[in-house]
Amino acid sequence: MILLVVGSDRVDAGKTTFSAGLLERTGAVGYKxxxxxxxxxxxxxxxxxxxxxxxxxxxxxxxxxxxxxxxxxxxxxxxxxxxxxxxxxxxxxxxxxxxxxxxxxxxxxxxxxxxxxxxxxxxxxxxxxxxxxxxxxxxxxxxxxxxxxxxxxVPAFEALAADIEAADLAVVESYGDIAQPLSALDPAAIAAVAAVEPGRARIYPGDRYCRACEIASSSPKDGTLEKRVPDVLDYLKPLERVRLPPLPGDDRADPRRIADAYAPAYDALLDAVKRV
Incomplete structure (x- = not known):
């Protein structure tokens, strides 16, 4: 089962901070x-x-x-x-x-x-x-x-996708504002998605998010055509919108403090998994 963390802001969306706290909260394996x-x-x-x-x-x-x-x-x-x-x-x-x-x-x-x-x-x-x-x-x-x-x-990504799908629970962090960091992943394995930006996270069921990725337009990115998070989210209504408080540097460096500060967002993400 996969929890996907994407950024709806091109720069410093807060994906890695969110993902680090989520790993602490769930005990999952992490991938970028x-x-x-x-x-x-x-x-x-x-x-x-x-x-x-x-x-x-x-x-x-x-x-x-x-x-x-x-x-x-x-x-x-x-x-x-x-x-x-x-x-x-x-x-x-x-x-x-x-x-x-x-x-x-x-x-x-x-x-x-x-x-x-x-x-x-x-x-x-x-x-x-x-x-x-x-x-x-x-x-x-x-x-x-x-x-x-x-x-x-491509073979490196395919091998990684196989490892991720074999994990009991994996947190996968995207890069930039790209909607799907690994096309080789089986969409059915993505249980829930957190779209993170400064100040908030929006929570989506994995199946609806992946369907929106199929119909969203592509944009040029680093020499390829890729789906951007804002274009995908135009087709979706979030299950929850959760505020993310700003964290001082010492807290951002400690996954346990992140897990405490972002607990409502993680609760909402894990609740989305239960709806699958």
């Missing part, structure tokens, strides 16, 4: 199928990971800590993308004018990742020196990247 960070804006987090020759972000690390199973962040997150602000103008490999894709890490083993490198940009020296790039897969065009996606990314 896709993640990314920016070498400039998330520099400290990036340097922490690459110091060990690895690539992961603080969201996956927070979820791994919250679930308390001593799993590496990569075990929760098979694909992580590193960006940097674009300095050359233009639209870049993935059609973004504000930032450029540097490398992707594919795989759930910290020691044996597959690295995909954007060969049209120069990597920062610290990244080039730290990551195992000798066997990296270079891509220079969208067509080349799409071919690698089918060969490398």
């Amino acid at each position: 199928p896709r993640a990314g960070n920016d070498y400039w804006f998330d520099h400290d987090d990036c340097r922490t990971a690459i110091a060990d020759g690895r690539l992961y972000g603080k969201d996956a690390a927070r979820l791994a800590a919250a679930e308390g199973r001593d799993r590496a962040p990569e075990r929760l997150n098979p694909v992580h993308r590193l960006w940097q602000p674009s300095t050359n103008g233009g639209t870049g490999l993935l059609g973004r004018s504000d930032r450029e894709f540097l490398v992707d890490r594919i795989g759930r083993s910290p020691g044996e990742p597959t690295i995909v490198r954007n060969a049209t940009v120069d990597l920062p020296d610290a990244v080039a020196d730290a990551l195992p790039l000798a066997d990296a897969i270079p891509v220079e065009t969208v067509d080349e990247l799409n071919a690698v996606v089918q060969r490398e990314y």
Whole structure:
């Protein structure tokens, strides 16, 4: 059974804080199928990971800590993308004018990742020196990247989906404002959905949410067409709207405090599961 956490705000919706508290509340296993960070804006987090020759972000690390199973962040997150602000103008490999894709890490083993490198940009020296790039897969065009996606990314996502569906209870966190973080998941396994944004969470039954995803329009995102949460929610009426109080930094860092502060939202989400 899956509890899906999505964000209805592009930036800092609060998904990871909500998911960390939900893991504490339920004892579920946590997953973040896709993640990314920016070498400039998330520099400290990036340097922490690459110091060990690895690539992961603080969201996956927070979820791994919250679930308390001593799993590496990569075990929760098979694909992580590193960006940097674009300095050359233009639209870049993935059609973004504000930032450029540097490398992707594919795989759930910290020691044996597959690295995909954007060969049209120069990597920062610290990244080039730290990551195992000798066997990296270079891509220079969208067509080349799409071919690698089918060969490398899709099997990684399918394997993750099988693990998630085999779990008694899994919390799956999406990325950005993307409605479905893992297309390989069986929609019937998604019991309930929390759409999180600053100040509130809206609760939906999983079956209705997945049907709305089928009919919502797609938007360009990172070189692909994906469904955005606001477009999906236009077709739905929530079961509950629950206020999420702002939390100080110490509370956001403690899953137990989050679980206490967000208890009404978690109650509403688990009540939605009972209606299935």
